[in-house]
Amino acid sequence: MKKVNFSKSLCVVICILIALLQVTDIQAAPKERLNKTTATLEVGKTVTLKVLNTKKSISWSSKNVKIATVSGKGTVKGIKAGTTTVSAKFGKETLSCKITVKTDSTVLSISEQGIFSAGGITVTSDGTFNPENQWEDSGAGQTSHVDHANVFYQIPVNDTELPMVFLHGYGQSRMGWMTTPDGREGWSEMFLRKGHSVFLIDEPRRGEAGMTSVSGDISTKTLDQRWYTQFRIGRWENGKSVVNKGSQFPNSEASIDQFFRQMTPDTGMKSDMGGDFDNVTVAKAVAATIDEVYKRTGKNSILVTHSQGGGPGWTAAGYTDHIAAIIAIEPGGAPAADSDDYKAVTEKKIPVTFYFGDYIDNGDPTIQATGMWQAMRQSCYDFAKAYTAQGGNCTVVDLPKEGITGNDHFMFQDLNNGVIANHIENWIKKNVE
Template sequence: MSYTLRDFGSYTVGGRMHRVMEGEPQEVQFTRTASYTYDPRGHFAVEQTYVQYFIPDRARDLPPVVLVHGGGMHGSTWETTPDGRPGWINLLLDRGREVHVVDMVERGRSGFAPGLWDDAPILRSAEEAWTLFRIGPSDGFVRRRAFEGTQFPVSALDGFLQRIVPRWLSTTQLQTNGVIALIDRLGAASLVCHSQGGEVGFDAFRARPDKVFGILAVEPSAFPPSDVTCPITLLAGDYLDTAQHWFDRAEGWRDSVAKLRARGVSACFIDTAKTVARGGSHFLMMDRNSDDVLDAGMAAL
């Protein structure tokens, strides 16, 4: 990395004030040596989105890049790979791009308010992550026997699993609202979105089509809107034939891109197993060839 930073920091966008009228004051011991009367009633700031930003000293005259993580994850997705290599934040800064990284509503440093949503959060198990993210076959989890040729750094699996956090299933619209608020604050942006973040990013585009100048979607959980007008690239990993839902998803990605291209949109589907290297997982930004994968998708930004 050869960049220097002109500025970095953080802020929050979106959210609302929520009034709680139920409950009674109670004495609580909040440290070993201090107690006070806690009142659960009052007004509370909730549903905000935390954003961390980085501006390189020699930023190019291009829209800022907004990084939107996937389900059960947070902004650390883009910071450092599980095995300690520079993440896409660093790579984008090295390429002269201003970067804004979100922790979506109820994730990471955005936090959550207890009891605010009716449903209970879920937490993905290590076994589910192993198979769903196409790191290896289900019978290979115990011995860490990954797919042959995998690019995922299996030796650092435990560190990756420690990044997984609880998620609610009812907050996607709130998360989309946060990304929209961020785009409004910036005035213009290009989006890099992963998995569930693809659904959020696509819906944010629908709401602000005049302010989104490019989309790089890494195995998005949804298909691009049919009315996309900005350049868009979809990145897919390997082993997509190991589960029907991944095979169907890949077919949908290809079909969506083909329809956009037929309309004259600058759209591209990149099968990284064919054009970059075999072995890509669902977390292409964490794989050993993550630098090359990002370079393959940069044209959309």
Template sequence: MISSNLFSLVSLVSVALAAADCIGINAIAPGCTSREALHSRDLFYVGGRYVAGAAGNLTYDQLYVEKLTPATGVKQSKPIVLFHGGGTSGVTWLNTPDNRKGFASHFLDYGYQVYIVDQTSVGRGSAEDLNDYVMRIGSTAEITEKGFTAPELTDAYPQSQQHTQWPGTGVRDDPIFDAFESTFIPLTSNLTVQELSMRSSGCQLLSLIGSSFLISHSIGALHPFLLSNDCPSLVAGNINLEPGNIPFQSYVGNATSSVGRTSARPWGMTNTRVTYDPPISNSSELTYELIGDDTSAKRSCYMQTGTIRKLPAIAKVKYVALTGSASPHITYEHCVIDFLHQAGVAAEWIKLADRDITGNGHFGYLEKNSAQIAGVVHDWILANC
């Protein structure tokens, strides 16, 4: 009996100590309180196809989807679907690395039906065909520090010195940084195959849930862009948190120097075919040239030349990009907006600093003022329903 009582006392003390330090991974302790919105959760796999193999028929290209329903009931007329960026998975929309309320919870509080996907080949998304989905690293601690959590230390572009919103030091061995870095997982190096599977399964998802607002981060913006091309009537709005990346190029590892720029996205913003007018049969028919002086504060961009081709299907969907004042994206997001305007898409650009939301890096939706960013998105949705 004494031994049992002693064990109980030790357990209570351990829980109490853990509760006093619920930082980063420590919040896994039973005594740490969740700040997430109350909701019910269901999961589904959408799309996919059977492929015959030596062991039998396997399912390829299915999309993992979580359905979160606010405990207080759905109050908004259209759902939202959250598309994660490269190197992360759908969990990035849940609680933040320092255990504040996650982005999904803000929208549950607003009364939205929330859907979270793991893109095909990533996380819980299908990756059966390993010949197609050759994986690469999600991020290193060094890439994360320089591009996401502490760009001010590298000082690769002048706006980096405005970065103030990351919780913690933003460098390795800080518990919040380590919790964040642990969320990075391998992603496919074959974006062409991933885009094709996401186009099919994504439109199938929207056909099941109806017209929805699509919210994406970074390279995850590829997929709502393609769905706007393929099933525009089912996309109520395309909302991009720092869309990745730039027309006809990629900034590898979120680099800002010209050395980090590589050829990519032969269809302008995508690796796979989108509908242009006048029509083209091959991406090689698009002609473009580098425009503008290339400085660390504002990068040059590739823009169409000759016959300027429009994106008529994509232009049917309302598009907005949100950019943090201290992110590398503030130096080149204009390339995305200018390219879309040239292609006939009435793209809106919200610089968060213009809304008195300052100091944000590339992962603003995880930073200290993430609730304010969610508020800007919510207001945009209400204004564009």
């Protein structure tokens, strides 16, 4: 009889066991998980979340329904730009997905818009109104609501920044901020896309706010070329617009026609040069607008002024505490250091920046406007020097020195208006809280 080798037998048994383990399919139960742990979508778009590997009942919730909502079946919808968390709860388990909602860069979504009046006074005539004789011509006992601003506003869905209040210049209305002579996008839309709500003023006695407490004269003089020249667009020769070299003005015949037609008269002025402009009345209406914006949004406003509108912009600082910054686009000057307007701006430590375009240092010396613009810009440099010397935040942006050339007095309507809007937004980011 042969003896059995115990060691060899043991090795055979072990090998058989190992082989059996390798061919046995042993799998752990799959773990529940979301099909996505992060998701990015645009406002108005949807994405569907699912809990995998479970048949349990799911309860869905969004941490911030103002940013994104979620249905009972896990469909997430973007409501407003921002970030939130959507959670799925089943039994004792909770799974979460980070949701980022963005705006579609090609679509401007407005959450609210409207029109309101701000400021103004009510004038009441002596006597008693007789409703049975309403056509009598004295106006006895009747009222007139006058000298207010008319404000058109829009609030974007992506309302993440400070509101901006825009005030036009001489002979203009809010239209200038809304479009360009050649029909491109204006600054109001550009800043809406950047997350600012916009409030566009028609100042008292102008545009949609024509009711006035004083009687003006609507001139019928032919003055288009006066203002074309004053605005540094170029020279008007032989019935044609000859723009400055390198100009960014949209100089087609159709654009020239549209530019002239955006001019509008002041119902309370007699001068056709703005000599009797009522700075205080306009300033009070601007301040009332800014206070109304604060009441509606809880935020201070960035005030953007243009040309003649610069004056009321400074004065408004004495009537409201809710100006976050002043951006003065080629104002007709700046307050002297010993003036009440200067003190109002400096005491409230309002950040200020001035923007000036081209053809000032290099303007045609035979045109009177060239010297005028040099003097007006210098007053702004003087303001900035005095303000910064006492610790204020003030800059003068001379666009040609920034490498941005070809701009006239209406830089916000020029062909490169988007470049300048971006420059301003960068200033806001760095200087305004």
